[in-house]
Amino acid sequence: MHTLNLGILAHVDAGKTSLTERLLHVAGVIDTVGSVDDGSTRTDSLALERQRGITIKSAVVSFAVDGVTVNLIDTPGHPDFIAEVERVLGVLDGAVLVVSAVEGVQAQTRILMRALRRLRIPTLVFVNKTDRTGARHGGVLAELARRLSPAVVAMGRPEGLGTRNARTRQFTAGDRDFVTALTDLLTTHDDELLAACVEDGVAVPYARLRARLAAQTRQALVHPVYFGSAATGVGIAELITGITEFLPATGQDTEGPASGTVFKVERSPAGEKIAYARMFSGTVRTRERVRLRGEGDEEIREGKISAITVFDSGTDVREPSLPAGRIGRLRGLHTVRIGDRIGESGGAPPRAHFAPPTLETVVTPLRHQDEGVLHQALGHLAEQDPLIGVRTDAVRQEVSLSLYGEVQKEVIQATLADEYGIEVGFRETTTICLERPTGTGAAVEFIDKEPNPFLATVGLRVEPAAFGSGVEFRREVELGSMPFSLMRAVEDTVLETLAEGIHGWRVTDCVVTMTHSGYWPRQSHAHAVFDKSMSSTAGDFRNLTPLVLMAALEAAGTTVYEPMHSFRAEIPADALSPLVPALVKLRAVPGTPVTEGSVCVLEGEVPAARVHALQRLLPGLTRGEGVVETSFERYRPVEGAVPHRPRTDRDPRNRKEYLLRTLRRVGGGQDLAPGSGRA
Incomplete structure (x- = not known):
């Protein structure tokens, strides 16, 4: 049987969990459709989710349709829980993006679609709530094309919008406008199809268009759009047909080397770790020892699987193995972490798709x-x-x-x-906030030379790097100039120390180069007793590196950047005048307003620290008619007073205090006077 791992994504309150319930009902998994308001849905199982009526944790449920096992993952829609969506994206074969026919494209909708397109995840769009008052058709389609992707094509037309009798009529080969629009869209990405239209001078057979639509959807080039209502069940059967016809359900290599990804970890009531994993190839089995490795980890951990449950027909069942393509829960992996690779580390490593918390x-x-x-x-x-x-x-x-x-x-x-x-x-x-180096700075301290009390030589240079590049560690010293364990101690300590820069914020987008190194090899007394006071240890390098790095960083200087959110406000046209001065006070940067009749649309940027103030101010300035959407956009240099964050480390900027605290940590009450050789 083929498998499809399908994500359901949406802005909060677009009807994502209700759609999940309706899909399970149509597939015959549940007899009664659960209600978000009543707290009776299958995927919102946490008590807190039922109380609040929102999805907080991703949940998996499985059903079969037309010979395909669909592992459906219901994800949170509220932007505060975007991290749950982040972890799910890496295990998806396809997605359904839910949009409300009333509210249309919202801030979170755009963020999700950008990530789906960037990762080239095949995506269908389901326009929900066609039975609600205020539901729209043409306006929503225009928003999809303008704000999500121009490569969208409606597969049907809703009728009776805004009523409980709302229906959807699916387009067929007899709908000439639909066929023309579909042909125009598909030929944009298909030169062969374009040549057939131009050279033959006749219409391309509808069956061929449908086949090409399936192919281009699986390549994430186009996005079929379906209209319906999860509340009434209208359009759900057509959506399921689209899922099985246009999204990539395939057989998997169950005999190859085992390779999978852990995308969720939870604890049982007894405190045992339970790992949610998707296998990409091979098979893992109960009582088998597997290798675990996180991104960037040098060390490979191991664990023994004590039990496996696989999602099947609306529930999870105990199985002896988890094969490629399937999603299951693994017990017994005590050291497992989110993002771990199981077995072979094939495939692209997980990476951030959304902005970090601000x-x-x-x-x-x-x-x-x-x-x-x-x-x-x-x-x-x-x-x-x-x-x-x-x-x-x-x-x-x-x-x-x-x-x-x-x-x-x-x-x-x-x-x-x-x-x-x-x-x-x-x-x-x-x-x-974040800190980025302003220029280039270097520092070095030599072994057995004042004022260095440690048996280590460390030289470091800090340089700015491209925005978004993170931190890169390089070596200008020969790798064999000292033991690798000491080299690694320097690199690890550099990354740890950069968690708090000159102003206390994490330092990023820089290159740190090790320019000098030196150590005293292991030495013993005549009776073969190892003497730490005569031999360099990793501790010497871990203690010296923060002093050298902060000196280099202070020489380079840093600029503090604050997070900025983009905003889009829809307000009455006559409310623009009082709103603009308020935005200026919030240090926002408004763009050029666009007025359409009595409604004005204003876009711009506002500091993340002022977003809540903007949301509180808007109703009073717009007679309660204004609506604002915000989402993280970028970091920009702080204007005015630079914010400082209290340090949590031993503060290597203050050498005397740092050495005193380091002395207490390494113990012994030893003399830290320059030239003493030890700390």
Whole structure:
């Protein structure tokens, strides 16, 4: 049987989970369609999801249709939980992007479509809620073509829009306008088809057009559009036909080397890790030892699978193996992490498709005795969502979390209370900035030379790199000039130290080059006892590197960048005048307004720190008629006072304090005077 791993994606409240329920019902998996409002849907299984009526965690459910096993993954639609969507994208064969016929294309819709097109994931569009008051047809199609992709083609036309009797008439070979539009679209990407139209001078057979539509959809070149209603079931059968006809369901290589990806990790009530994995080739089996490796990991971990459950016909069933193409849950892998590769590391490595979190907050337990338990609980949550970025400040005894928004903060608070019995509070949410080197800087400290107290020579040069390139570590020293373990200690420490730059923000988009190296080889006394005071260790390099790196970074200088969000506001035309001064006060950069009748559309950029203020101001400035959409756009240099972030490390910028704290860590109360040779 062929397999299709299908993602359902949408802006929040577009009807994504309702569509999932209707697909399961039509496929015969469930007898009654669940309701999001009633909390009775199959995929929203968390109590918090049922209470709030939103999807927080991705969920998998399987059904069979026309000889194809469809593993359907329902993803969150709220932008605060975009990290869940991030992890799912890498395991999809195809996707259905849900758009509301009432609201049309929204901010999250565009973000999702950009990622789907960039990854070339074959995608169908389902325009939902055709039975709702205010549902549109032509306007939504125009928005799809203008704001998502010009390569969209409607496969039918809704009738009775905005009523409970809304229906959809599918186009056929007899609809000349449809055939003409389809031909024009397909020939844009197909020279052979274009030549057939021009040279033969006759219409291309409809069967051939349909075949070419399937081929180009699987190549993510075009996107068929279906209209319907998940609430009434209209258009669902036609959508299922499109899924099986146009999306790539294929057989898999179950006999090749095992290779899979872990896209979700959760814990059972007993605390056992459960890994959700999609196998791309080969097969893994119960009681088999498998290799695990995360992106960028040098070390390969191993684990023994104790049990496997495979999604099948609306439930998950215990199976002895998980073959290629299927999605299952693996138990027994105690060291597994999200993003791990199972077995062979074939295929493209996972990478970021969406912007990282741009907000953070300090979380504090309301009861002092919960401090230790809170750290453990946050560690568990970070396993399930690494992007929450737990950041511990040992100096102030505080814990910070990275966030996408206020709703995510509320969910974390409720989860800690419900699952761990920990009541917490949060400080004011602040913006996460970045630092980038302004110029080039270098520093070096030599072994046994003042003021270096460590048995190590380290020289580093810091240079700016292209925006979005991250951090690259290079060596100008010969790899054999000292043991690789000492080289690696420098590289690892460089990456760790850059987590907090001159102003306390993460440093990125730079090249760090090791320019000098030196060490004292292992030495022993006459009676063959190893003497640390005479021999360089990795600790020497780990302790010296932050001093050298920060000196080089200070010589280079850094610029602090703040996250900017794009905004699109639809407001009454007469509300533009009072809105513009308010935007200026928020440090927003508005573009040229476009007025269409009584409605004005204004686009521009606003600092992420001011987004919530804009959302609060808009109703009062527009008599409650204004609507604004925002999404992360880019980072720009901070204007005015540079924001500083409190440091959580030993602060290598302050040499005296750093060395005193390092002395306490390495112990012994030894003399740290220059030339002493040890710390």
